[in-house]
Amino acid sequence: MTVLAVAEHRQGELRDVSLEAVTAGRQLADDTGGDLHVAVISGDVDAFAETLAADAVDTVHKVDYGDEFNHDVYTQAVEQLYESVGASKLLIPNTVNGLDYAPAVTGRLDIPLVTDVVDFDANGQLTATREMYGGKVETELDVEGSEFAVTIRPTEWEPAEAGGGADVVDADVEIDESQIGSTVTGFEAAATGDVDLSESEFIVSIGRGIDEEDNLDLIEDLADTLGADLGASRPLVDNEWLPKNRQVGQSGKVVTPDVYIAIGISGAVQHVAGMKGADTIIAINTDPSAPIFDIADIGVVGDLFDVVPELIEEFEG
Amino acid sequence: MKVLVTVKEVAQPEDDFEIAGNQIQEKFLEYDLNEWDDYAVEEAVQLKEENDEVDEVVGVTIGPERSEETIRMALAKGVDRAVRVWDDPMEGGENLDAHSKAEVLAAVVEEEDPDLVFTGVQADDSSLGATGVALADLLGWQWAAVVNQFDYDLDSEVANLHRELEGGVEEVTEVEAPAVFTIQTGINEPRYASLRGIRQAQSKEIAVKNLDDVGVDASAVESRVTLQEMYEPESESDTEYIEGGAAEQAAGVAEVLRDKGVAE
Ligand SMILES: Cc1cc2nc3c(=O)[nH]c(=O)nc-3n(C[C@H](O)[C@H](O)[C@H](O)COP(=O)(O)OP(=O)(O)OC[C@H]3O[C@@H](n4cnc5c(N)ncnc54)[C@H](O)[C@@H]3O)c2cc1C
Secondary structure: OEEEEEOOEEOOEEOOHHHHHHHHHHHHHHHHOOOEEEEEEOOOHHHHHHHHOOOOOOEEEEEOOOOOOOHHHHHHHHHHHHHHOOEEEEEEEOOOOHHHHHHHHHHHHOOOEEEEEOEEEOOOOEEEEEEEHHHOEEEEEEEOOOOEEEEEOOOOOOOOOOOOOOEEEEOOOOOOHHHOOEEEEEEEEOOOOOOOHHHOOEEEEEOHHHOOHHHHHHHHHHHHHHOOEEEEOHHHHHOOOOOHHHEEOOOOEOOOOOEEEEEOOOOOHHHHHHHOOOOEEEEEEOOOOOOHHHHOOEEEEOOHHHHHHHHHHHHHO | OEEEEEOOEEEEEOOOOOEEOOEEOHHHEEEEEOHHHHHHHHHHHHHHHHOOOOOEEEEEEEOOHHHHHHHHHHHHOOOOEEEEEOOHHHOOOOOOOHHHHHHHHHHHHHHHOOOEEEEEOOOOOOOOOOHHHHHHHHHOOEEEEEEEEEEEEOOOOEEEEEEEOOOOEEEEEEEEOOEEEEEOOOOOOOOOOOHHHHHHHHOOOEEEEOHHHHOOOHHHHOOOEEEEEEEOOOOOOOOEEOOOOHHHHHHHHHHHHHHOOOOO
């Protein structure tokens, strides 16, 4: 049962999730007793293939076409490779780009897709583990048939050791240019603003629990009193209550402070992706079942409007 | 020109909830319009307001009768009319097979024949994040996932847009219509429904259709993915809870902060 895993890169760099996909792909191949093939599509495929040729991999297939990700190219290449290597399992990173082609290619191959998988067991039928309701529950899903695709959540699998003895070959893939209906014309980076939270040692971060923009004064007061930098979850930035450089998470900053205080933040995976590297995580939340408590070192189940004023008092003395 | 927007009523568990079998018990669930769809609706309605050529914004939902309350919210915010698809084979828990959902939506798109479709990036409850792109490909249309800036040129029928990638980087892309766009939060400022809008929504049409009406075979809505188990995740950390009233909790946090040497 051959497994095809697809690597991901951006602006000349192989993304970390690619080597994690190798580890997960190996696990899937071992579960089902088959080979692991890896596809690397567009960009500097020679250099990427060298890194991806881990011992855990049987063959790396290079598709040398274009520079950056294009979903039409990926969809065509993956569909053809899946057929030509005789794959029956497909493994794709659960990233913004992964989700831009996985549903299309699985539609064309007519195989079921389970996204954002954090664990699986493919001895026999596939059982995939994934979250629902913003991480409040975990679920086990059974997938029908012997062919399927999963997209794997980044950082859930250890990265495989880079480089090794896998075969590297040029893929036999024909890209039909007339089927390319989108063009990437460039990239833009979000404005950096006045602070770079990725450098901060101490962050007080506020979420939707603050309820109203006017209430933000309270948290700004706390950050000032403690000498911490102010961070936030996405909804506050979406509402333009705080500038984009304050957003912590997948599409914002990845931060690694000594202490991160998450106030009124539920702990959605895209937020956690940006702050789980903090040394000490303190969570203040009214909801005892909020997922933020699953990763917090210190938990305070309480109302921020009661706890924060007391905390300010502690330090104003 | 016509724009179609998909909307979903999503369930959110209350703070304290209980699981029975493989579902959260109904009494602990609250229903609302999916957050991402709120932005998709706004994007569609704005496109109509800004361009005389856009005649109509049609909402589509897959959902039971209960979801009409939520659909009315979208109508109150400027969607002109809605189609709700539901049938007996769809009862009994959410279909977690994005392709099967896309199959139903595609049938409605083919009937309505819009130029553009807006969906949310994901639904807040199941978070599959796959239905919009699955729909586009099924139709043989173009698409873009996780769009956080959108500009459509009606003459050339090309969308100039930004896709929000990880780490604060945005991809600038041109996409040819007809196309499906999955809309990210923050792309616009969703309006509140005005009292007038809410009143008008009462007389707007919600056409209820079953699988036969839209021409989809019951076998297409048989999910290849079945929910076997649901449970509360185990904590990954040994969380130390600080008990007591607010003052005691604050004192406990203060002690930790002093201990770590980040505040005095
Ligand atoms: C592609 C993509 C990218 C994303 N990128 C990011 C990102 O970079 N960063 C990010 O943060 N999110 C991101 N998100 C959004 C993410 O999924 C969540 O929607 C978001 O993190 C929720 O923010 P929140 O925790 O503040 O709000 P909610 O989930 O609404 O949580 C609010 C919390 O406040 C608590 N609360 C309410 N009142 C009080 C009170 N009085 N006292 C104490 N607690 C209270 C509640 O119990 C709840 O837990 C992304 C989503 C997608 C799909």
